[in-house]
Amino acid sequence: MTVPTSGRSSARRADAQRSIAAILEAAVNALSRNPDASVSEIAKAAGVGRVTLYGHFPNRADLVEAALAHAIEQGHAALDAVDLTGDTRQALTRLIDSSWLLVNQSRSLLLAAQTVLPPSRIRDLHAGPVERVEGLVKRGQDDGVFRSDLSTSWLIGVMHNVMHTAADEINAGRLDPDQAAGFITATVLAAFTPPGRRVPT
Amino acid sequence: MTVPTSGRSSARRADAQRSIAAILEAAVNALSRNPDASVSEIAKAAGVGRVTLYGHFPNRADLVEAALAHAIEQGHAALDAVDLTGDTRQALTRLIDSSWLLVNQSRSLLLAAQTVLPPSRIRDLHAGPVERVEGLVKRGQDDGVFRSDLSTSWLIGVMHNVMHTAADEINAGRLDPDQAAGFITATVLAAFTPPGRRVPT
DNA sequence: CCCTTGTTGAACAGTGGTGTACGAGTTACT
DNA sequence: AGTAACTCGTACACCACTGTTCAACAAGGG
Numbered sequence: 387m388t389v390p391t392s393g394r395s396s397a398r399r400a401d402a403q404r405s406i407a408a409i410l411e412a413a414v415n416a417l418s419r420n421p422d423a424s425v426s427e428i429a430k431a432a433g434v435g436r437v438t439l440y441g442h443f444p445n446r447a448d449l450v451e452a453a454l455a456h457a458i459e460q461g462h463a464a465l466d467a468v469d470l471t472g473d474t475r476q477a478l479t480r481l482i483d484s485s486w487l488l489v490n491q492s493r494s495l496l497l498a499a500q501t502v503l504p505p506s507r508i509r510d511l512h513a514g515p516v517e518r519v520e521g522l523v524k525r526g527q528d529d530g531v532f533r534s535d536l537s538t539s540w541l542i543g544v545m546h547n548v549m550h551t552a553a554d555e556i557n558a559g560r561l562d563p564d565q566a567a568g569f570i571t572a573t574v575l576a577a578f579t580p581p582g583r584r585v586p587t
Numbered sequence: 588m589t590v591p592t593s594g595r596s597s598a599r600r601a602d603a604q605r606s607i608a609a610i611l612e613a614a615v616n617a618l619s620r621n622p623d624a625s626v627s628e629i630a631k632a633a634g635v636g637r638v639t640l641y642g643h644f645p646n647r648a649d650l651v652e653a654a655l656a657h658a659i660e661q662g663h664a665a666l667d668a669v670d671l672t673g674d675t676r677q678a679l680t681r682l683i684d685s686s687w688l689l690v691n692q693s694r695s696l697l698l699a700a701q702t703v704l705p706p707s708r709i710r711d712l713h714a715g716p717v718e719r720v721e722g723l724v725k726r727g728q729d730d731g732v733f734r735s736d737l738s739t740s741w742l743i744g745v746m747h748n749v750m751h752t753a754a755d756e757i758n759a760g761r762l763d764p765d766q767a768a769g770f771i772t773a774t775v776l777a778a779f780t781p782p783g784r785r786v787p788t
Numbered sequence: 789c790c791c792t793t794g795t796t797g798a799a800c801a802g803t804g805g806t807g808t809a810c811g812a813g814t815t816a817c818t
Numbered sequence: 819a820g821t822a823a824c825t826c827g828t829a830c831a832c833c834a835c836t837g838t839t840c841a842a843c844a845a846g847g848g
Contacts, residue, residue: 547748577778587782
């Protein structure tokens with residue numbers, strides 16, 4: 387799914403696979419730095435000719451999509467290690483700890499994708515990660531630990547955007563990166579607390 | 588400050604002022620719809636020749652900057668009407684009610700500015716509005732109504748990004764625009780509640 | 789070892805934008 | 819009424835990027 391699987395009978399040659407891998411990695415890096423990175427830029431960073439790149443990805447949009455899919459897949463795999471059982475608030479804390487850096491780093495890449503891909507496509511690509519968070523948040527709501535007067539998707543959106551707050555603050559030099567995770571969890575846990583209940587310390 | 592005041596002894600002619608006003612308004616509109624709007628596009632929307640536009644704004648960056656400044660100034664003026672005295676939480680609610688739509692509408696314009704202007708310039712332009720919010724939040728922190736374990740700038744950032752959450756959710760068709768303000772204030776007030784204290788209902 | 793598959797740079801056409809120049813026409817201020 | 823300020827369209831030079839073609843060369847697989 388990461389790579390264009392357009393009707394190909396025999397497997398790709400080894401060097402082609404290497405090229406594709408290099409291109410994807412370079413694309414993720416370049417687009418994460420600058421959402422408007424050109425195809426030439428990416429090809430050069432991948433140590434590959436521009437023509438070669440076009441041999442694997444028909445146009446820039448497809449390349450960006452593949453890069454985003456690649457990054458998401460990687461992140462998704464990395465988060466499989468996180469233990470989401472037990473106390474819901476602690477589970478959420480663990481999830482934030484391991485995911486906020488990933489989210490932060492892919493911010494610019496996501497922006498690139500948004501300018502080139504239809505919103506539906508982007509939502510599809512995010513289906514996996516969203517599902518994981520959604521399950522956790524819903525469990526918290528069912529247990530009464532998280533508020534239910536706001537929709538699940540809203541809470542997920544808030545969590546996501548609070549991570550962006552951290553990125554902004556760090557970028558502006560107003561927040562020490564080491565403190566970021568703590569700020570995020572403190573804020574999210576408070577925001578998720580049901581009305582009338584005490585905010586966890 | 589809204590208009591290029593580059594050393595001009597005698598006042599501009601009336602029609603020039605009209606042109607500038609039309610251009611600024613058109614620029615705000617166009618850039619709010621599409622952050623990559625071209626100069627031609629903006630000129631056309633303003634009912635003005637492209638050359639005329641260049642007569643008033645030397646380049647695209649200056650135009651974008653002027654548009655952002657214009658929008659901010661307008662918003663700032665509109666918010667002067669909001670009563671920020673009395674109960675801090677209620678004051679914040681009032682402020683959110685009147686400002687979230689403005690913030691939402693200028694999202695794309697801000698994005699345009701970010702791709703063309705240095706961060707410092709953007710922060711300067713926002714100085715006015717930020718100051719207003721900062722005063723209110725600081726007061727809340729001093730009174731013990733808002734938490735002080737997180738920095739003031741963080742809380743402001745959170746408030747800002749929660750508004751963005753609303754925009755995202757509306758855009759995705761998952762939130763009724765009429766409910767947005769309520770969701771935002773509920774979330775922000777909870778996030779601002781000091782640890783150990785009850786979340787307001 | 790040979791043939792297929794990949795890779796490469798250079799070159800080209802096309803697109804869509806920015807900013808400038810010019811000359812003729814129009815509109816406001818005094 | 820006259821002059822300076824303003825506007826307009828066209829045209830131009832320029833640039834950066836996209837996507838394609840070509841012909842020569844390199845490398846993997848059976």
